[in-house]
Amino acid sequence: MSGLVPGHIVEGSLVPFPLAHAVRRTSKTVRLVAGGTCLAAVVGGTVAFTALDKDVTVDADGQRTQASAFGGTVADVLENQGISVGEHDIVAPAADTEITDGQTIVVRYGRQLTLTVDGETKTYWTTAQTVDAALADLDVRADGAKLSASRSEPLGRQGLALDVTTPKAVTLVADGQTRQVTSTAADVNALLAENGVTVREGDELSHAGADRLVAGATVTVVRVDRSTSTEQVPLAHGSRTERTDALFQGEKKVVTAGVDGSKTVTYADVFRDGVRAEHTATGEVVDVAPVEEVVQVGTKAKPKPVVAAAPAAPVASGGGGGGSVGGGADGLNWSALAACESGGNPSIVSASGKYHGLYQFSVQTWRAVGGSGLPSQASAGEQTYRAKLLYQRAGAGQWPVCGKKL
Structure with a gap:
Protein backbone atom coordinates (compact mmCIF):
# COMPACT_ATOMS: atom_id res chain seq x y z
CA MET A 1 0.00 0.00 0.00
CA SER A 2 2.99 2.24 0.10
CA GLY A 3 2.24 3.40 -3.45
CA LEU A 4 -1.19 4.69 -2.48
CA VAL A 5 -1.93 8.35 -2.30
CA PRO A 6 -4.12 9.24 0.70
CA GLY A 7 -7.71 9.78 -0.24
CA HIS A 8 -7.34 8.25 -3.69
CA ILE A 9 -8.13 4.74 -4.89
CA VAL A 10 -6.04 3.44 -7.73
CA GLU A 11 -8.19 2.14 -10.56
CA GLY A 12 -8.57 -1.74 -10.51
CA SER A 13 -7.03 -2.11 -7.14
CA LEU A 14 -10.14 -3.71 -5.53
CA VAL A 15 -12.27 -5.06 -8.39
CA PRO A 16 -10.42 -7.03 -11.15
CA PHE A 17 -11.73 -6.40 -14.65
CA PRO A 18 -12.40 -10.10 -15.59
CA LEU A 19 -14.67 -10.63 -12.59
CA ALA A 20 -16.79 -7.64 -13.40
CA HIS A 21 -17.01 -8.62 -16.96
CA ALA A 22 -18.23 -12.12 -15.94
CA VAL A 23 -21.02 -10.77 -13.83
CA ARG A 24 -22.78 -9.25 -16.81
CA ARG A 25 -23.15 -12.70 -18.55
CA THR A 26 -24.59 -14.84 -15.68
CA SER A 27 -28.09 -15.61 -14.59
CA LYS A 28 -29.90 -13.69 -11.90
CA THR A 29 -28.87 -16.26 -9.33
CA VAL A 30 -25.38 -16.08 -10.45
CA ARG A 31 -25.65 -12.30 -10.51
CA LEU A 32 -26.86 -12.33 -6.95
CA VAL A 33 -24.01 -14.55 -5.91
CA ALA A 34 -21.59 -12.46 -7.86
CA GLY A 35 -23.12 -9.34 -6.46
CA GLY A 36 -22.79 -10.66 -2.97
CA THR A 37 -19.19 -11.56 -3.55
CA CYS A 38 -18.45 -8.12 -4.95
CA LEU A 39 -20.11 -6.41 -2.00
CA ALA A 40 -18.07 -8.45 0.42
CA ALA A 41 -14.91 -7.49 -1.39
CA VAL A 42 -15.78 -3.77 -1.28
CA VAL A 43 -16.65 -3.88 2.40
CA GLY A 44 -13.47 -5.78 3.18
CA GLY A 45 -11.39 -3.30 1.18
CA THR A 46 -12.95 -0.38 3.04
CA VAL A 47 -12.04 -1.89 6.37
CA ALA A 48 -8.48 -2.44 5.19
CA PHE A 49 -8.24 1.14 3.89
CA THR A 50 -9.44 2.52 7.19
CA ALA A 51 -6.99 0.40 9.14
CA LEU A 52 -4.01 1.62 7.08
CA ASP A 53 -4.91 5.38 7.25
CA LYS A 54 -3.16 7.24 10.13
CA ASP A 55 -3.83 10.79 11.35
CA VAL A 56 -0.71 12.82 12.27
CA THR A 57 0.02 16.44 13.21
CA VAL A 58 2.91 18.28 11.61
CA ASP A 59 4.26 21.21 13.71
CA ALA A 60 6.61 23.27 11.52
CA ASP A 61 7.96 26.21 13.50
CA GLY A 62 4.69 26.37 15.43
CA GLN A 63 2.44 26.08 12.38
CA ARG A 64 0.39 22.93 13.01
CA THR A 65 -1.12 20.98 10.10
CA GLN A 66 -3.28 17.82 10.27
CA ALA A 67 -2.38 15.12 7.77
CA SER A 68 -3.40 11.53 6.93
CA ALA A 69 -0.99 8.90 5.72
CA PHE A 70 -1.11 5.22 4.75
CA GLY A 71 1.86 4.19 6.89
CA GLY A 72 5.43 5.00 5.99
CA THR A 73 8.01 7.12 7.84
CA VAL A 74 8.26 10.65 9.15
CA ALA A 75 10.24 11.54 6.03
CA ASP A 76 7.35 10.29 3.86
CA VAL A 77 4.87 12.48 5.69
CA LEU A 78 7.10 15.55 5.37
CA GLU A 79 7.61 14.87 1.67
CA ASN A 80 3.86 14.54 1.12
CA GLN A 81 3.41 17.86 2.95
CA GLY A 82 6.04 19.57 0.77
CA ILE A 83 8.34 20.15 3.72
CA SER A 84 12.06 19.90 3.01
CA VAL A 85 14.63 19.90 5.79
CA GLY A 86 18.35 20.69 5.77
CA GLU A 87 21.37 19.82 7.86
CA HIS A 88 20.72 22.67 10.33
CA ASP A 89 17.03 21.82 10.83
CA ILE A 90 15.64 19.65 13.63
CA VAL A 91 13.02 16.90 13.06
CA ALA A 92 11.48 14.94 15.92
CA PRO A 93 11.03 12.05 15.87
CA ALA A 94 13.83 11.18 13.46
CA ALA A 95 13.05 11.15 9.75
CA ASP A 96 13.33 7.34 9.43
CA THR A 97 10.87 6.68 12.27
CA GLU A 98 7.69 4.70 11.32
CA ILE A 99 4.68 6.87 11.97
CA THR A 100 1.87 5.98 14.34
CA ASP A 101 -1.71 7.16 14.49
CA GLY A 102 -2.10 10.43 16.43
CA GLN A 103 1.60 11.20 16.27
CA THR A 104 2.97 14.79 16.22
CA ILE A 105 5.94 15.48 13.99
CA VAL A 106 7.93 18.56 15.04
CA VAL A 107 10.08 20.49 12.58
CA ARG A 108 12.28 23.39 13.67
CA TYR A 109 14.13 25.23 10.93
CA GLY A 110 17.70 26.38 11.51
CA ARG A 111 18.48 30.10 11.23
CA GLN A 112 21.90 31.56 10.61
CA LEU A 113 22.73 34.18 13.25
CA THR A 114 25.73 36.42 12.61
CA LEU A 115 26.52 37.68 16.08
CA THR A 116 28.95 40.52 16.79
CA VAL A 117 29.69 41.00 20.48
CA ASP A 118 31.87 44.04 21.26
CA GLY A 119 33.42 43.91 17.80
CA GLU A 120 34.08 40.15 17.69
CA THR A 121 31.97 38.42 15.03
CA LYS A 122 30.96 34.75 14.95
CA THR A 123 28.32 32.82 13.00
CA TYR A 124 25.91 30.37 14.64
CA TRP A 125 22.97 28.19 13.59
CA THR A 126 19.98 28.19 15.91
CA THR A 127 16.40 26.99 15.82
CA ALA A 128 15.30 29.78 18.18
CA GLN A 129 12.55 31.91 16.71
CA THR A 130 13.27 35.21 18.50
CA VAL A 131 16.39 37.26 19.23
CA ASP A 132 16.01 36.79 22.99
CA ALA A 133 15.61 33.01 22.66
CA ALA A 134 18.66 32.81 20.40
CA LEU A 135 20.82 34.70 22.91
CA ALA A 136 19.63 32.37 25.66
CA ASP A 137 20.36 29.28 23.53
CA LEU A 138 23.87 30.56 22.80
CA ASP A 139 24.44 31.53 26.45
CA VAL A 140 25.26 35.12 25.52
CA ARG A 141 25.20 37.32 28.61
CA ALA A 142 23.43 40.41 27.39
CA ASP A 143 22.04 41.90 30.60
CA GLY A 144 22.07 45.66 30.18
CA ALA A 145 23.61 45.31 26.73
CA LYS A 146 22.69 47.40 23.72
CA LEU A 147 21.28 45.34 20.82
CA SER A 148 20.90 46.34 17.20
CA ALA A 149 17.49 44.61 17.12
CA SER A 150 14.65 44.24 19.60
CA ARG A 151 14.89 41.20 21.86
CA SER A 152 11.36 40.21 20.81
CA GLU A 153 12.08 40.52 17.09
CA PRO A 154 11.25 37.29 15.22
CA LEU A 155 14.21 35.40 13.85
CA GLY A 156 13.14 34.51 10.30
CA ARG A 157 14.50 31.66 8.23
CA GLN A 158 16.54 34.17 6.26
CA GLY A 159 18.70 34.68 9.35
CA LEU A 160 19.84 37.86 11.06
CA ALA A 161 22.97 39.91 11.75
CA LEU A 162 22.92 41.11 15.35
CA ASP A 163 25.28 43.54 17.09
CA VAL A 164 25.59 43.32 20.88
CA THR A 165 27.46 45.96 22.87
CA THR A 166 27.95 45.04 26.52
CA PRO A 167 28.21 47.66 29.31
CA ARG A 223 41.30 71.36 25.07
CA VAL A 224 43.83 73.09 22.81
CA ASP A 225 43.71 76.86 22.26
CA ARG A 226 46.08 78.93 20.16
CA SER A 227 46.83 82.66 20.35
CA THR A 228 49.57 85.23 19.73
CA SER A 229 51.30 87.52 22.21
CA THR A 230 54.02 90.19 22.17
CA GLU A 231 56.79 91.09 24.60
CA GLN A 232 59.14 94.07 24.89
CA VAL A 233 62.69 92.72 25.05
CA PRO A 234 65.76 94.88 25.85
CA LEU A 235 68.65 94.95 23.39
CA ALA A 236 72.00 95.19 25.17
CA HIS A 237 74.46 97.63 23.63
CA GLY A 238 77.81 96.45 22.40
CA SER A 239 81.26 97.89 23.12
CA ARG A 240 84.15 98.74 20.84
CA THR A 241 87.75 99.71 21.70
CA GLU A 242 89.86 102.20 19.74
CA ARG A 243 93.62 102.61 20.22
CA THR A 244 94.90 106.19 20.29
CA ASP A 245 98.27 107.87 20.88
CA ALA A 246 96.46 110.85 22.33
CA LEU A 247 96.41 108.99 25.63
CA PHE A 248 99.22 107.51 27.62
CA GLN A 249 99.49 103.76 27.96
CA GLY A 250 97.10 102.49 30.61
CA GLU A 251 94.70 105.40 30.15
CA LYS A 252 91.14 104.89 28.87
CA LYS A 253 88.49 107.32 27.75
CA VAL A 254 84.83 106.69 26.87
CA VAL A 255 84.14 108.75 23.78
CA THR A 256 80.63 107.35 23.08
CA ALA A 257 78.43 106.16 25.93
CA GLY A 258 76.60 102.90 25.31
CA VAL A 259 72.79 102.88 25.42
CA ASP A 260 70.57 99.78 25.46
CA GLY A 261 67.79 99.49 22.87
CA SER A 262 64.55 97.48 22.75
CA LYS A 263 62.55 95.27 20.40
CA THR A 264 59.04 93.80 20.20
CA VAL A 265 58.93 90.00 19.82
CA THR A 266 55.79 88.20 18.59
CA TYR A 267 55.08 84.69 19.93
CA ALA A 268 52.74 81.87 18.93
CA ASP A 269 51.25 80.42 22.11
CA VAL A 270 49.62 77.01 22.57
CA PHE A 271 47.49 76.34 25.66
CA ARG A 272 46.51 72.83 26.74
CA ASP A 273 43.64 72.77 29.21
CA GLY A 274 44.33 76.43 29.98
CA VAL A 275 48.05 76.01 30.69
CA ARG A 276 50.54 77.52 28.25
CA ALA A 277 52.53 74.62 26.84
CA GLU A 278 54.29 76.29 23.90
CA HIS A 279 55.72 79.82 23.50
CA THR A 280 57.45 80.11 20.13
CA ALA A 281 58.90 83.33 18.71
CA THR A 282 57.61 84.00 15.21
CA GLY A 283 58.98 87.48 14.49
CA GLU A 284 60.47 90.66 15.95
CA VAL A 285 60.64 94.39 15.30
CA VAL A 286 63.41 96.67 16.64
CA ASP A 287 61.82 99.66 18.35
CA VAL A 288 64.96 101.44 19.60
CA ALA A 289 68.36 100.51 18.23
CA PRO A 290 71.13 100.20 20.83
CA VAL A 291 74.05 102.65 20.79
CA GLU A 292 77.48 101.06 20.78
CA GLU A 293 79.95 102.15 23.46
CA VAL A 294 83.30 103.39 22.12
CA VAL A 295 86.33 103.38 24.45
CA GLN A 296 89.71 104.83 23.53
CA VAL A 297 92.83 103.15 24.94
CA GLY A 298 96.10 105.06 25.09
CA THR A 299 99.22 103.86 23.29
CA LYS A 300 101.53 106.81 24.10
CA ALA A 301 104.53 105.89 26.26
CA LYS A 302 104.66 107.54 29.67
CA PRO A 303 107.68 109.80 30.49
CA LYS A 304 110.03 108.54 33.16
CA PRO A 305 109.27 110.13 36.55
CA VAL A 306 111.80 112.57 38.15
CA VAL A 307 112.54 111.47 41.72
CA ALA A 308 113.31 114.36 44.11
CA ALA A 309 115.76 113.67 46.92
CA ALA A 310 114.10 113.35 50.31
CA PRO A 311 115.18 115.96 52.85
CA ALA A 312 117.57 114.64 55.46
CA ALA A 313 115.95 114.08 58.77
CA PRO A 314 117.43 116.14 61.59
CA VAL A 315 119.36 114.23 64.18
CA ALA A 316 118.10 114.16 67.73
CA SER A 317 118.78 112.00 70.76
CA GLY A 318 116.73 110.44 73.54
CA GLY A 319 113.47 111.03 71.73
CA GLY A 320 113.48 114.77 72.10
CA GLY A 321 113.69 117.44 69.42
CA GLY A 322 113.70 116.06 65.91
CA GLY A 323 113.25 118.13 62.82
CA SER A 324 110.57 120.79 62.74
CA VAL A 325 107.36 119.89 60.90
CA GLY A 326 105.47 123.03 61.79
CA GLY A 327 102.18 123.33 63.53
CA GLY A 328 101.56 122.23 67.06
CA ALA A 329 103.46 118.94 66.73
CA ASP A 330 106.86 120.56 67.39
CA GLY A 331 105.86 121.76 70.85
CA LEU A 332 104.64 118.39 72.20
CA ASN A 333 106.52 116.32 74.80
CA TRP A 334 108.02 113.69 72.52
CA SER A 335 110.57 112.62 75.15
CA ALA A 336 107.73 111.61 77.49
CA LEU A 337 106.05 109.60 74.72
CA ALA A 338 109.36 107.83 73.89
CA ALA A 339 109.93 106.99 77.55
CA CYS A 340 106.43 105.48 77.81
CA GLU A 341 106.60 103.50 74.56
CA SER A 342 110.20 102.23 74.58
CA GLY A 343 111.93 103.45 77.70
CA GLY A 344 113.75 105.98 75.48
CA ASN A 345 115.62 103.22 73.56
CA PRO A 346 115.73 104.05 69.80
CA SER A 347 116.90 100.52 68.78
CA ILE A 348 114.47 98.45 70.81
CA VAL A 349 112.27 95.85 69.05
CA SER A 350 109.11 94.37 70.60
CA ALA A 351 109.09 90.69 71.59
CA SER A 352 106.80 89.94 68.63
CA GLY A 353 109.26 91.63 66.27
CA LYS A 354 106.48 93.83 64.93
CA TYR A 355 107.16 97.18 66.58
CA HIS A 356 110.43 99.17 66.46
CA GLY A 357 112.26 102.10 68.03
CA LEU A 358 111.38 105.00 70.29
CA TYR A 359 107.78 105.24 69.22
CA GLN A 360 107.18 101.56 68.42
CA PHE A 361 106.51 102.07 64.70
CA SER A 362 105.27 99.15 62.63
CA VAL A 363 107.27 98.84 59.43
CA GLN A 364 104.15 99.62 57.40
CA THR A 365 103.41 102.80 59.33
CA TRP A 366 107.08 103.82 59.19
CA ARG A 367 107.12 103.62 55.45
CA ALA A 368 103.81 105.44 55.20
CA VAL A 369 105.46 108.54 56.65
CA GLY A 370 108.47 108.30 54.34
CA GLY A 371 110.82 106.12 56.35
CA SER A 372 113.03 103.46 54.82
CA GLY A 373 114.59 100.37 56.28
CA LEU A 374 113.60 99.46 59.83
CA PRO A 375 112.58 102.14 62.34
CA SER A 376 114.87 100.66 65.00
CA GLN A 377 117.84 101.19 62.69
CA ALA A 378 117.12 104.91 62.13
CA SER A 379 118.49 107.69 64.30
CA ALA A 380 116.50 108.97 67.23
CA GLY A 381 116.10 112.32 65.49
CA GLU A 382 114.64 110.72 62.37
CA GLN A 383 112.30 108.60 64.46
CA THR A 384 111.03 111.72 66.25
CA TYR A 385 110.65 113.54 62.94
CA ARG A 386 108.57 110.67 61.49
CA ALA A 387 106.52 110.49 64.68
CA LYS A 388 105.63 114.18 64.31
CA LEU A 389 104.52 113.54 60.71
CA LEU A 390 102.37 110.66 61.89
CA TYR A 391 100.83 112.85 64.58
CA GLN A 392 99.94 115.49 61.99
CA ARG A 393 98.11 112.83 59.97
CA ALA A 394 96.37 110.82 62.65
CA GLY A 395 96.80 112.49 66.02
CA ALA A 396 97.76 110.94 69.35
CA GLY A 397 95.41 107.99 68.72
CA GLN A 398 98.27 106.20 67.01
CA TRP A 399 99.58 105.55 70.52
CA PRO A 400 96.42 104.48 72.35
CA VAL A 401 98.14 103.93 75.75
CA CYS A 402 100.95 106.48 75.81
CA GLY A 403 99.53 109.18 73.55
CA LYS A 404 98.33 111.10 76.58
CA LYS A 405 101.98 111.74 77.54
CA LEU A 406 102.32 114.18 74.70
Missing part, protein backbone atom coordinates in the same frame (compact mmCIF):
# COMPACT_ATOMS: atom_id res chain seq x y z
CA LYS A 168 31.77 48.76 30.09
CA ALA A 169 33.18 50.76 33.00
CA VAL A 170 35.47 53.49 31.65
CA THR A 171 37.01 56.76 32.84
CA LEU A 172 36.24 59.99 30.97
CA VAL A 173 38.51 63.00 31.54
CA ALA A 174 37.37 66.27 29.96
CA ASP A 175 36.95 69.96 30.83
CA GLY A 176 38.55 69.64 34.25
CA GLN A 177 36.37 66.72 35.33
CA THR A 178 37.15 63.04 35.78
CA ARG A 179 34.06 60.85 35.50
CA GLN A 180 33.63 57.13 36.09
CA VAL A 181 30.91 55.98 33.68
CA THR A 182 29.35 52.71 32.55
CA SER A 183 28.50 52.82 28.87
CA THR A 184 27.20 50.62 26.07
CA ALA A 185 28.70 52.95 23.47
CA ALA A 186 30.27 51.02 20.63
CA ASP A 187 33.17 53.43 20.13
CA VAL A 188 34.83 56.50 21.60
CA ASN A 189 32.76 58.91 19.51
CA ALA A 190 29.54 57.40 20.85
CA LEU A 191 30.85 57.61 24.43
CA LEU A 192 31.61 61.31 24.03
CA ALA A 193 28.23 61.99 22.45
CA GLU A 194 26.23 60.26 25.16
CA ASN A 195 28.12 62.25 27.81
CA GLY A 196 27.69 65.60 26.07
CA VAL A 197 31.39 66.09 25.31
CA THR A 198 32.14 67.85 22.02
CA VAL A 199 35.61 67.60 20.54
CA ARG A 200 36.56 70.77 18.70
CA GLU A 201 38.93 71.00 15.79
CA GLY A 202 42.43 71.11 17.21
CA ASP A 203 41.56 69.42 20.49
CA GLU A 204 43.59 66.35 21.41
CA LEU A 205 41.90 62.99 22.01
CA SER A 206 43.69 60.09 23.68
CA HIS A 207 41.96 57.58 21.36
CA ALA A 208 40.75 57.76 17.78
CA GLY A 209 37.04 58.48 17.65
CA ALA A 210 36.35 55.24 15.79
CA ASP A 211 38.26 53.12 18.29
CA ARG A 212 36.05 50.46 19.88
CA LEU A 213 35.41 51.09 23.54
CA VAL A 214 37.02 48.57 25.88
CA ALA A 215 36.45 48.05 29.58
CA GLY A 216 38.86 49.91 31.85
CA ALA A 217 39.85 52.46 29.20
CA THR A 218 40.62 56.07 30.11
CA VAL A 219 39.44 58.47 27.43
CA THR A 220 40.99 61.94 27.76
CA VAL A 221 40.03 65.12 25.91
CA VAL A 222 42.60 67.93 26.04
